[in-house]
Amino acid sequence: MPEWIVAPLLVLSATLRVATPLVLCAMGGLFSERSGIIDVGLEGKMLAAAFAAAAAAAVTDSAWVGLAAGIAIAALLALLHGFACITQRADQVVSGVAINIVVAGLTVVFGIAWFQQGGQTPPLPPEARFMPIAWLGGHNLIVAAALLGVPLSHWAIMRTRFGLRLRAVGDVPLAVDAAGVSVAWLRYRAVLICGVFTGVAGTYLSIAQNAGFSRDMTAGQGYIALAALIVGKWRALPAFGACLAFGLLDAIAIRLQGTRIAVVGEIPVQLIQVLPYALTVILLAGFIGKAVAPRAIGVPYEKTP
Amino acid sequence: MAAARRRPLPIWVDAGLLPVVNVLLALSVAGLIVLAAGVDPIDAVRVMLVGAFGSEEAVGYTLYYATNFVFTGLAVALAFHAGLFNIGGEGQAYLGGLGAGLVALGFDRILPAAILIPLAVAAAAGFGAAWAAIPGYLQAYRGSHIVVTTIMFNFIAAALMVYLLVNVLIAPGSMSPESREIGAVAQLPALHVLLRGIGLTVAPSPLNLSAVWAALCCVAVWLFLWRTPRGYELRVLGHNADAARYAGIDVGRTTVLALCLSGALAGFVGVNEILGVQHRLILDFAAGYGFGGIAVALIGRNHPAGVALASILFGALYQGGAELAFDFPSITRDMVVVIQGLVILFSGALANLVRPWLEAAIAPFVRDARGVDAIAEES
């Protein structure tokens, strides 16, 4: 095939590969934030899941056990965040940040204690990973799952009873409460769904995209996913588009690494590394999100009759 | 920051007992983790305590680390008073160090210490402030979520430092990414040297003059927040942005001001590290102080006095943690990061977990003296 077809296809393929964790986190964050719970902890849950999945896969040589472990850990952390925000009515941003920090340290502490490899898990054999599948265009199962997750999330939020109540509880929780539906239970379910999504995202990072866990491997992607969600105005399809945009940028940037530009000379590798973060800031700057956010987001629910 | 409506506890409980209980909870959980990593927690505590306070040198190190926590803790606390969560302390600290280092490297052959050092300190403040001003501006005028932008700026700062140290500032002929040493005229004297000058002998440690600067900053922040009209306006904004508008307070400008001051304070970490200890520009000198600042501010209830006390605690954790990592190879300094996170979790997110027990425990000793009408009025 001619170069001008192959190159874009490769870029598209790379985009999907890079965007998958973003898409998964964004969909998870979508449920949580639409219910009114800010989730800055996407990063931490993803990192914890990455570690758990890699550790479990290394010990059992099974990718599916790894996936289960990843989802379990992320769900547990999601419950913790939920407990702090819903039952304890804490500051939701502080809770998310706390969990991120604990996870960042804990994954290394346990990594060293259990595997003695400076924080990494041992490299994984193919049977312990999600390997590329030919008829999926060389992508693995999780990429496909992420792509399916987008319309599924959209449908769940817009076309089901649960979704209607979810949207309502993020705007006017008192209305939901007065209608006889438990605000707390709705939000716990939303937060748990977020846990499942981030669990899959973390699992993807350590046992699908790569062959093991290394410290801080999420590198801020959880925050970028949150930014994509904000830019996408808390709706599934636009958020997905934003995630693809980030993925595309990353994919192009990786190809550009090492090339020379006429006047400037060789593009520094740090500039390439910085691009996703800079783009996040630029997108957030160009966009005024406050007007469209779920109205009750970030406000702990307390009955004030 | 959203705070739930609660029946008020007496101040000595709210500001004293409750934070202590929360820290103890965090440390207990940390103890469990240490146990899971195969180390006896009691042993670990003993090693940490001795490591932090067991000798003059240890105390010196503890206070040196505490100095950095004071700077980032004040930074976070001041921003919290304006209702803003500044997570960018680490990036602002890097930029502050860059500023101080650039001035020192640029002028150490030209200017005398009496001019150079204040200039370098001012540069640290300026660079730190500038790095916080951009997210601040974006939050104030574009509504960009400050938590996301400051974290992005942390990543960008780290990359910037690597680029500069590897490509621009690297000492000629050096293999590792660091600059040449700054001239003696730009170096802050160590406290043990100063004390020797007045006849007191203490063991050498990195503790330097910037510790005095940290103490001064505590006082300055207190004065600013509670004894100036701008500090008043900042606190109004933090409690109630609508009331701020009503009072004619420029919300945008006050937000940016708060973050600039916050960034400047965080930037002073660079004064301690670059001018006081490392005497050259290096990588990663601010690692962990950003998040530690959040923990310190939370335990210290955002008050400069509390920040100072909490900083000593965290300095002890850092120094004790280094000893711990030395004695037990299966525990690294990452354990300190875990403790920081747990403290933030228990003092920030789960701060009111034990409140019902505390309220019950002290109820027999305290009468609710609040006006009865006040509680009845719901409208």
Added chain:
Amino acid sequence: MPPPPVIELRAIDKWFGAVHANRGVSLAIARGTITGIIGENGAGKSTLMNILYGLVEADGGQILVDGAPVRLRRPADAIAHGIGMVHQHFLLVDRLTVLENVALGAEAAPLLGRALRAARVELARLERDYGLEVDPDAPVGALPIGAQQRVEILKALYRGARVLILDEPTAVLTPQETDRLFRILRSLKAGGVTVILITHKLREIMAATDTVVVMRRGEVVAERATAATDREALAELMVGRKVRLALDKAPAVPGPPALVVERLGLRDRRGVAVLDDVDLALNAGEIVGIAGVSGNGQSELLEVLAGMRAPTAGRITIGARIITRHAPADPAEMRALGVAHVPEDRRRFGLVAPFEARESAVLGYQRRAPFSRRGWLDPAALSRHCRALMTHFDVRPPIPTVPSAGLSGGNQQKLILAREIAPAPRVLLVGQPTRGIDIGAIEFIHRRLLALRDAGCAILMVSVELDEIMALADRILVMAGGRIAGVVAGADADERRLGLMMTAS
């Protein structure tokens, strides 16, 4: 044997902390009646109804529905027993349609397609039967307030409510819309629904109810057949003493104009004109009242005049300063020009709740001497000032260091008023001066406003309470749809006339 009352409350007790909000309240409501529960703010009527609706659980006592004791722990329990409630602040999700709002929580199926189809049919039937027409597919946020209230009623009926509680339903309605509401209530009564109306408006009790229950300080003090009592008797029962329903007012002696508004316009972010071509002149020594149902531009007018928003058209002249869209003023400048502002929502704008009273006492004036000198704030000066304010306006407790949130609503309002009046402003803007305040404080505040007027201040007062406007204002401007719909001299005003102007748009 006569049928048991549809609702019976026996010895209901409720404590909020140290406050005894309901003291052994016993009440029986007969089926198919319209019962009014009246009382001042803080009398405990809202608490009682929240207990009946399961939002709050009583500490003691019993609730019986149709003669059988029930336990109402959550709204779901109340709904299951056929009790519905329309709250004072509507619990509607603006983003969702009428249909979705009505079905929320009572959806017939897990998938919305089916659930909403079923709901649509039932909704149409209810609308027909009770005269509650609303477009089911309109987003609730786009509906006028009267229509939103009908959606709230439909929500309750959709869930099979046979007892409907309405909490202060007419706070946001014009007199004509209020009449329409009462017609709906009568048609509900004809359909066998029992109605309980909570209100503090004596006029409505007399017009709409069969029975009146008077509450005071957490207790039921009287139960009367509406036909057998009158407003004066009810007012006396509400307060516990004879109440003067009108004030002695000397005629105004207006001076030169202190603030002139010409062709003022304001468009919101969507381009909708919330203020349109407003002309008004505020003269010294005069009280101008702005009447109108809330939501017709009065709040925005106050915000523009206070400098919190810039006009998009027209101008405001005060002294030598002309404020236009291109030369806007901010609240600090307006204060410097001698314009003081008592905000409509005192807890949101007027105070900083966690601050000590002395810090709230300088809100907006923090940079002035003697509070600030050469860049330093003087806490002793703040205390002195606060103590003076508290003494002159009888704020209790008169302690400058008490937290602002620790003052009752009436005392907070007195402190705010004292703060704004202290610098002897040329112009005072006041929004809802006595909202949520007990009668004693209301009289005090009204007398102070009159005294201020007599001292030469130009006062602009916005209020939804027609009684208050008619009692205090020398001139009344009625606002509807963002415009001035009519001007009436204070002496010539009556409700009918004002009510008609309020509906013009």
